[in-house]
Amino acid sequence: MQTNDLINALRADAAKQAMPLGYSWWIAIVAATIIAAGAFFILIGPRPDFTVAAHTPRFLFKFIVTLALVVVAFALLRVLSRPGSDVRHVAYWLVLMPILLGTAVAAELFAVPSDQLVTVWWGSNVYVCLTFIPLIGLGALAVFLAALRHGAPTRPRLAGAVAGLLAGGIAATFYAAHCTDDSPLFVATWYSIAIAGLVALGAICGRRVARW
Structure with missing residues (x-):
């Protein structure tokens, strides 16, 4: 390559603008939601009485x-x-979910x-919950x-852990449309454990994938 060609190539590379980071995150959240939706409808789908339950x-x-978890985790990840x-001004909002x-x-x-x-705490879909929230969230993660x-x-x-938290929030939102266990006791326990699995996986992968 001649000197003039090299200079022109470097100039062309410098002229290229990378996608703005904020814009890429909006693309990511849309793509992740679509992937999670596809996994949800392929694997389990909504509960049969969805329209009736939606009024309770x-x-x-x-x-x-x-959805509150999704909003806060997305802001924190960005x-x-x-x-x-x-991150402190955003991380404080994470206390909203426990409250x-x-x-x-x-x-x-x-x-x-x-x-x-004990009956409402254990519910009737513990193993389904612990299985499908992580499965629905893997693509999003x-x-x-x-x-x-x-x-x-x-x-x-x-x-990476927050990426898992966000993926888990999206997955749990879809799974909630399938789950017939509506007790807050069930949600607080089993949804949290299922999401925690994605958080742990995100932390492990984030250490390898996201470092620079």
Whole structure:
């Protein structure tokens, strides 16, 4: 390659603008949601009485919690993808989910007879929940880990964990449409454990994939 050709090539590379990081995250969340939706409808689909259940507060509450988790985790992950960013002002919002669940669980303890608490806590779909939330969220997690490579996270393990949290929130939102166990006790326990599996996987993969 001649000198002039090299100069022209370098100039062309410099003229190329990388996709803005904020824009790439919006593409990632849309892609992850589509992938999770595809997995949900292929694997299990909504519960048969979805339209009836959609008019009950306990069923709708599941979506309030999971969607709140998605919003906060998405904001936190975007901050973590930028080096030197202060995450505290976003991370504080993570306490919203325990507050919501804790309030609902307290109400449930008063509303449900004591001899039925174990039944509603265990529910009828524990193993389905623990299996399909991670399965639905795996593709979304892969998308978010790939998006992290477009950024420059200084704490890749933490960023990977939050990517798993976000993927888990999306997966839990879809799974909630299938789940017939609407008790906050069930949601607080088993949804949390299922999402934690994706958080752990994200932390492990983030350490390898997202470092730079």
